[in-house]
Amino acid sequence: ETGVTQTPRHLVMGMTNKKSLKCEQHLGHNAMYWYKQSAKKPLELMFVYSLEERVENNSVPSRFSPECPNSSHLFLHLHTLQPEDSALYLCASSLAGLAGGEQFFGPGTRLTVL
């Protein structure tokens, strides 16, 4: 399998549930990102991991908890979400330190919070 994969592709959860989104990249990259894409709004950067260390946490509520166990895998743990958290969650990867380097995106997880 090549590129950036995300699972699940679709997720429906209640506000009291706990779930996790998974991202895996097969490109040999060492920087990974979580973005949120809501309808009518630009892509919002949530978290950045570079060389497996979190380097950016863009004022994201604590009900979102990222985990990067190695340079190929990234998780987003979700708990006690709100309906306004319903969105497309995109994972991306790139080469850390490559100036202006392009990012490679996965297909996203469409999350619906009831």
Add this chain to the structure above:
Amino acid sequence: SQKIEQNSEALNIQEGKTATLTCNYTNYSPAYLQWYRQDPGRGPVFLLLIRENEKEKRKERLKVTFDTTLKQSLFHITASQPADSATYLCALALNAGNMLTFGGGTRLMVKP
């Protein structure tokens, strides 16, 4: 405040014509500007990167210009095709790091 503005209205053009999309920004001094294409239900795909000291970049039917005085980038698709129909996003990188800030995107519809 910092803003990246792309025309939120869809751009409709006839096949074979040149599509021109605009990205304007305020209160940024980007080192790089990138353009991505996004199809419905899919992640964005990188198209082109242009550096602050470059005026123009080309790739096949695509051309990007970058005017740091006007704080504007233009994205052109020549000889447009229905398969070019998608949403196009511009993104700014403020420094040599990896973080991008995206505009809201412009939807392009190319009619046969």
